[in-house]
Amino acid sequence: MKKKAGKSQAVGDASARIDERIRELGDWRGAMLERIRAIVRQADPDVVEEWKWRGVPVWSHAGILCTGETYKTTVKMTFAKGASLDDPSGLFNASLEGNTRRAIDLHEGDEIDEAALGELIRAAVALNRASGR
Template sequence: MKKAAAMKTSSPKDADGASASKLIDGRIKELGDWRGEMLGRIRALIKDADPDVVEEWKWRGVPVWEHDGIICTGETYKAVVKLTFAKGAALDDPAGLFNSSLDGNVRRAIDIREGEKINEKALKALIRAAVALNASKVKKKPAKTKA
């Protein structure tokens, strides 16, 4: 019987020794408003779309989700929760989720405002596409042959 994979977290810890997952938990709690709720919902969707995702805490307080490279970041501002895809410009977005950072050649973002609904199916598809793109860029090590 196959065992369900546990969500992976990075081994690096912040200066106080807290894990990335605990720091993200803290950010969600400290926001205490719709932004924390939205960040929590996005996080759950990311984990659902990719059970092998690794959570990181970078750049002095930005939640980052990785799998063979950065998938996306989750930043919170006064009026938006911004989900920035590191290689978003290379992803198909048939549902038109990307609505921010559209001018660059690499990143794309989704700005979510209070009261807006998330197209969960489309967001999960975008997450999976980002993971597949990252995996396609990973250099495979040559297989060892037995002598």
């Protein structure tokens, strides 16, 4: 698969880049990103991994589901259409003021509610499919 106009990498290449990022981080952020990735893949075995915007892991299925951004003190999962998703478990804790995106900021020592996150990912897939993308 060829690279698309500089915006994303081929799927296998993107997965390798995400592996590399996890290893590069070498701390709790790498472990958190690895855990998030595993939950995304488990919730949606057909998810496509991409590498966009100069180094951001992206998970897509019929459109972008979420990203896995890493910062000095935070790992941020941004859901592209998060404002349109029900979040009964209250996972969204960042970017709450926007009309489109919602995010989950994770910090060192935070626990992930894997069942709730899996449901949120499946809901994002269903929303993308319903949107006709």
